[in-house]
Amino acid sequence: MSTFADRLKAARQYAGLTQKALADRSGVPQPNISRIERGGQDSSAHVVGLATACGVRPEWLAGGQEPMVAEGGNIASAPRPVRAFEDSDPLDADEVEVPRLTLKLSGGSGRLQWEIDQHGASNRFRKSWCAKKGLRAEKLVTVMIEGDSMAPTIPDGASVTVNTADTTLRNGRLHAIDYLGEFFIKRLLRQPDGSLLVRSDNPDKTRYPDWPISPEHADALRVLGAPVSVSADLD
Incomplete structure (x- = not known):
């Protein structure tokens, strides 16, 4: 050139x-x-x-x-300068906006449903990042995490972006799940007898022990998506 x-x-x-x-x-x-x-x-x-x-x-x-x-x-x-923005700021050509959602229990189905958090700020990601990861922006949602059961992978107060298009259960991977009407982000492990082991990443197993889901109760678990990004403040 x-x-x-x-x-x-x-x-x-x-x-x-x-x-x-x-x-x-x-x-x-x-x-x-x-x-x-x-x-x-x-x-x-x-x-x-x-x-x-x-x-x-x-x-x-x-x-x-x-x-x-x-x-x-x-x-x-390559270093990237931090750019502050307001929700009202227009998107750049290479940006997509991902809403922050909460979950509520549906009165009809008894299952958790995504609902836009009216008080939460949206997140922005680059289209090039989505393309590199094979993600569709319209299938991404962001949720706030409370508690340290998944620390250090996901600290208390972290913002987690979930790909709702990926609901396939993959052994040993992180999943956003609905189990008996409660929302969790946990690691799922298939067992030889067909059961599932639900695991927290926090090494304190006295506080956060593994818990099994038998094959008979597998229908009570629904995979809502796969976490693809974690954002958290440093101590």
């Missing part, structure tokens, strides 16, 4: 970023990025920031010196 403009566009596409997303990550205004990609603006002042944001080598971006990416490098290592 003979020009900086061509290399920047290739780097941005490699990172799966729109011009706006690259601007947010690099701190270079989006109009400047647009002009650089059209070959209409000097780029020397922004080489390091743009290269870091895209996860490519500055030497490659500046002059085409191979390789494009450092050995062992990947775009996940």
